[in-house]
Amino acid sequence: MNHTKPAYQVIYDAIQEKIVAATYPVGSLLPSEMELEKMFKVSRTPVRQALKQLENDGYIYRVQGKGSFVANRKPKESWTLMSGFRNQYMTEWEKISARTIEQKKVVNPLFSSRLGVGEHEELIYLSRIRYLNGKPIIYMEHYIRPIVPLEVFEENDTFSSVQQLLKEKANIDYTEVEDEIEAVIADPYIAGALQLPSTSALLKGTRISYMENKTPIEVNVFYINTDTWKYFAYYKYE
Numbered sequence: 397m398n399h400t401k402p403a404y405q406v407i408y409d410a411i412q413e414k415i416v417a418a419t420y421p422v423g424s425l426l427p428s429e430m431e432l433e434k435m436f437k438v439s440r441t442p443v444r445q446a447l448k449q450l451e452n453d454g455y456i457y458r459v460q461g462k463g464s465f466v467a468n469r470k471p472k473e474s475w476t477l478m479s480g481f482r483n484q485y486m487t488e489w490e491k492i493s494a495r496t497i498e499q500k501k502v503v504n505p506l507f508s509s510r511l512g513v514g515e516h517e518e519l520i521y522l523s524r525i526r527y528l529n530g531k532p533i534i535y536m537e538h539y540i541r542p543i544v545p546l547e548v549f550e551e552n553d554t555f556s557s558v559q560q561l562l563k564e565k566a567n568i569d570y571t572e573v574e575d576e577i578e579a580v581i582a583d584p585y586i587a588g589a590l591q592l593p594s595t596s597a598l599l600k601g602t603r604i605s606y607m608e609n610k611t612p613i614e615v616n617v618f619y620i621n622t623d624t625w626k627y628f629a630y631y632k633y634e
Contacts, residue, residue: 403438404445405552410436411446412554415455415466416493417530426456426464452564453556491529496553497589498523501546507539510604511612520546522558525589533625535589536618543568543613558614559605568607576602586619598622 401409414420427435432443447464450456456464499522505515513519519539526534538558544566555561562568580600587594599620607613 403436403442404449407432407436407438407442407446408449408552409554411450412453412455412493416491416527418491420466422466424466425462426466428463449552492526493530494524494526494554494556496522496524496549496555499546499549499553501542502539504539507615510615511539511541513541518542520544520549522549528624531624532590532621534618534620535586536616539615539617541611541613558616562613568613570605570613571608572606572610574604574606580619582619590619590621592621596621 411420411426420426426432426447429440429443429447432438432446433440436443447456447458451458451464454467457467458464499520501518502521503516503518504521507519508515508517511519520542522536522538522540524536524538525532526536540558544562548561548565549555549558559570562570578600580598582590582592582594582596582598584594586598587596590596590598592598599622601616601618601620603614603616603618604612605614605616
């Protein structure tokens with residue numbers, strides 16, 4: 397969607413990208429609020445909004461009288477635990493980022509059925525890409541039960557996960573997930589999104605996430621370049 401970004405979002409995105417790229421490494425001091433005002437030619441208000449959001453998202457921490465520092469942002473959210481890629485999230489978190497490339501409302505009887513809503517009810521649809529060191533590694537399509545406004549997903553296109561955002565914005569907790577995994581050949585669009593040849597083999601996953609009372613909240617279809625991103629599962633017998 398072609399909306400003009402608010403000033404605080406421009407500042408947030410610029411700083412977040414530098415943190416992910418390690419231009420601002422862990423522990424480094426960010427430019428002061430006054431310096432950021434001059435850099436972005438804005439007033440103090442959007443600078444403070446951006447820094448507050450960066451702090452809320454775990455990218456920075458602030459020390460009274462000293463300034464803002466880049467945090468060692470290890471993932472604490474439960475969505476990383478409910479993942480066959482937990483090891484990579486834990487060891488390479490500072491190198492990982494995500495971006496929404498499309499958000500809209502859709503009617504899709506197949507996913508409506510999986511989410512337990514009427515086949516003509518509009519779902520929230522997001523397409524996103526997760527990056528490692530700036531290189532696309534996972535293409536994701538989300539179909540979400542319409543229990544929050546679409547605008548919730550339009551405020552920030554670089555949030556970490558749908559699960560985390562729903563928890564922060566609507567106090568919705570995921571309680572369990574189901575994964576279906578298969579090998580596929582990339583179609584031209586997905587291959588292009590992942591910057592791969594169209595004949596590339598990908599790992600495709602379909603994940604259904606549930607909230608309390610076994611209510612399905614989201615279907616996430618994702619495609620992974622396994623050359624650099626490996627699925628790992630661990631089971632402990634009781």
